[in-house]
Amino acid sequence: MIETKSTPIIQLQKVDKFFGEFQALKNVNLEVHKGQKVVVCGPSGSGKSTMIHCINRLEKHDNGRIVVAGIELNDSLKNIDAVRSEIGMVFQQFNLFPHLKVIDNLMLAPRLVRKVKKAEARKIAMTYLERVHIPEQAEKYPIQLSGGQQQRVAIARALCMNPEIMLFDEPTSALDPEMISEVLDVMVELAKEGMTMICVTHEMGFARSVADLMVFMDEGEIVESAVPDDFFANPKSERTKLFLSQILSH
Amino acid sequence: MYVVVGWLDEFLWGALVVLQIFMVGMTMAVIWGLLGAAAKLSKIPVFSVLASVYTTVFRAVPELLVLLIFYFGSAITLTAIAKLINPDIQFVDIPPFWAGSFAISLIIGAYAAETFRGAFQGVDPGQIKAARSLGMSATHTFFYVRLPQMWRLALPGFGNHMLSMMKDTALISVIGVEEILYTAEIATSITMQPFTMYMVVAIIYLVFTTVIMAIIQVLEKTANRHLESV
Numbered sequence A: 001m002i003e004t005k006s007t008p009i010i011q012l013q014k015v016d017k018f019f020g021e022f023q024a025l026k027n028v029n030l031e032v033h034k035g036q037k038v039v040v041c042g043p044s045g046s047g048k049s050t051m052i053h054c055i056n057r058l059e060k061h062d063n064g065r066i067v068v069a070g071i072e073l074n075d076s077l078k079n080i081d082a083v084r085s086e087i088g089m090v091f092q093q094f095n096l097f098p099h100l101k102v103i104d105n106l107m108l109a110p111r112l113v114r115k116v117k118k119a120e121a122r123k124i125a126m127t128y129l130e131r132v133h134i135p136e137q138a139e140k141y142p143i144q145l146s147g148g149q150q151q152r153v154a155i156a157r158a159l160c161m162n163p164e165i166m167l168f169d170e171p172t173s174a175l176d177p178e179m180i181s182e183v184l185d186v187m188v189e190l191a192k193e194g195m196t197m198i199c200v201t202h203e204m205g206f207a208r209s210v211a212d213l214m215v216f217m218d219e220g221e222i223v224e225s226a227v228p229d230d231f232f233a234n235p236k237s238e239r240t241k242l243f244l245s246q247i248l249s250h
Numbered sequence B: 001m002y003v004v005v006g007w008l009d010e011f012l013w014g015a016l017v018v019l020q021i022f023m024v025g026m027t028m029a030v031i032w033g034l035l036g037a038a039a040k041l042s043k044i045p046v047f048s049v050l051a052s053v054y055t056t057v058f059r060a061v062p063e064l065l066v067l068l069i070f071y072f073g074s075a076i077t078l079t080a081i082a083k084l085i086n087p088d089i090q091f092v093d094i095p096p097f098w099a100g101s102f103a104i105s106l107i108i109g110a111y112a113a114e115t116f117r118g119a120f121q122g123v124d125p126g127q128i129k130a131a132r133s134l135g136m137s138a139t140h141t142f143f144y145v146r147l148p149q150m151w152r153l154a155l156p157g158f159g160n161h162m163l164s165m166m167k168d169t170a171l172i173s174v175i176g177v178e179e180i181l182y183t184a185e186i187a188t189s190i191t192m193q194p195f196t197m198y199m200v201v202a203i204i205y206l207v208f209t210t211v212i213m214a215i216i217q218v219l220e221k222t223a224n225r226h227l228e229s230v
């Protein structure tokens, strides 16, 4: 890819993050280029969610720099909402708005943030519901859908803002096993269309098939990052080896 | 029962006064409740401490006492001030209707503050994160995501506050507001039929509270519509 030589769309330099005394991120460095897919894994509490949250400033980092799409995230940044609207985010618990129908979940942000007209917003919403293969669920409330369907709605909701980047935080961990593949399939399709993605996941099959870069985190640090072939075949760190043996054994 | 007929007009007017006190008091109580909840949730210590003092005191002191202290306290203060200006003035008070509505609104507001705060915190923080991640502003997030779910969470408690408010209107007769209990007292002193007169008052309150309960039930059904699967 030629584009990998250009400036990265996401750049983290020496990022630290503290919760009180506790340091959740330690000197994290990461570069993601447009169209790249990065898969992040690591044990519970290793700082994966914290890192993702710092990228759209749901959490503020304490030291270092974070630059997203050419915009530095710091306190002098006037319009964080504008930056956030370029970054789609999908959560483990779906986080759909339960008081709104599926279609209204999708239309809310485009209408409020992008000031899209109602009819136009509905059209966009239906387009993305078709992309995630559930246009027939548009008029239902989230609770009436299965977990896999809810997560696909959540992906569609993020896509309705037409983001440059998609962040996934363990999107399949809360799902029953039989629903995992329907969500991963949608993510693979998205990856093939060239979306820039950071996915926190332990679905290693998915990682092997789409990742350009594997990142392993432990205790707030990026311990190892490598292309998937190297990462799985020759992990360098003992911690990575141990983690992979645990996760691949079941 | 025949004696009641002669007092029907007075009771109807009294009932109207009860409704007025209820409306005015409830409106003010919602305002105190929202302010109190906001102050309690505030990160500024002065506000949260003040709010705690308010909700503690007004829930701890008997309601009749709050009413009496507020009415006579304000009257004594006003009279003292008025006497400075014109020594001939004997007594100045806040009109009992307003003093009474205000006092019970403070009591119900203290309970409502707790209810509203609980409802605010009851909305799943994940949804707030989701809204912010979509680029929605804090204001939009509050009005389109938090508030619509807050009122569902607040409804059961709020329904109880409406019932309390309705019943507390009966207290205001002690400071001379001419509502139904006051009417019953006057009527009793003339007809010597306390049981009948107080039964009339009870029935009027029963009608009001039944209507309130019915309204709450409808609202709760509406609010929970989206949570019924299929």
Ligand SMILES: Nc1ncnc2c1ncn2[C@@H]1O[C@H](COP(=O)(O)OP(=O)(O)OP(=O)(O)O)[C@@H](O)[C@H]1O
Residues within 6 Å of the ligand: A019, A022, A024, A042, A043, A044, A045, A046, A047, A048, A049, A050, A051
């Ligand atoms: N708001 C917070 N306040 C205090 N500590 C926090 C907060 N958020 C996260 N932490 C701590 O920071 C550490 C990293 O948390 P994080 O959620 O980023 O881990 P994770 O890698 O996503 O783990 P998991 O796989 O369980 O989701 C954990 O020890 C967690 O307890």
Ligand SMILES: [Mg+2]
Residues within 6 Å of the ligand: A048, A049, A050, A169, A170
């Ligand atoms: Mg996490």
